[in-house]
Amino acid sequence: MKKILSLVLVFVMAMALSTCALGEIKTTPYQHPVLGFTIQAPVGWLQMDSQNIAKLMADPSVAKSFPNVDISAYVDQCIANEMTMFMDIKGSNFNIVGENVGSAFTADQLNLLLTPSLISQYQQIFPSVNFIVDGDTCKMGDNEYAYIVYEASTGVNTVIGAQYMICESGMLYYITLTIDNAMKVADYIEIDTMFDKVLASFAE
Structure with a gap:
């Protein structure tokens, strides 16, 4: 099985944090135009397809932030695997x-198959990484996921990431969330609640 690292775009976390709480995050149905899966997606969040993500990754600051990552190869993965x-x-x-x-x-x-490799890859990417959950399973709605949770230093700030994996109809999906560790508790709760809806609503 080919192992894909769903690299989180943590460099965007250097953006200034707002001083106000997010409030309830509403969701709306979204269907991927190529892969066909559906989720409840957050209203008001910018949605980017693989081509736009590739353009974003072409920023020189990305390669500087991740010196141990072959950005060109990662961009090819984004496009080949229809990242959104x-x-x-x-x-x-x-x-x-x-x-x-x-x-x-x-x-x-x-x-069992993927977690050891993912942990190794994250350890190579980040200057410092601590695994809060180093491999477990959970059920969200009718979906069963394997997942890891980590706290990592980017050299600029500290982020918390959660990567979930699910196999449906012969397709392996990676769903990865990244947030700033300095986020207000109220904002964290709102995003966590929203992401639970994403995971529970995921369907082929």
Whole structure:
């Protein structure tokens, strides 16, 4: 199985934080135009397709922020795997990529097969990373996920990331959330609640 690292776009987290709370994040149905999956997506968040993400990644500051990452290869992965990303005005974001693996895997199997490699890759990317959850499974709605949660230093700030994996109809999906560790508690709760809706609503 090809292992794809759904690299989070943490460089956007350098954006200034707003002084006001986010308030309730409303959601609306979204369907990916190529992969076909559906989710409840956050209203008011910028949605970017793989081509626009590739343009964003071409910024020289990205390569400077991630010296251990082959940005060109990552951009190719973004496009090949039809990455889509949603980002709010503060830089919090989540992205989804899909890969045709042609087989069915349970959450437990994904945890066993992919988690060690993901942990190793994150350790290579970030100057400092601590795994809050270093491999577990959970159920959100009718969906069962394998996931990891980490806190990492980008050299500019500290972010919290959560990467979820699910296999549906022979497709392996990575759904990755990234937020700033300095975020207000109220904002964190709102984003966490919204992301739970995304995970629970994900469907092929």
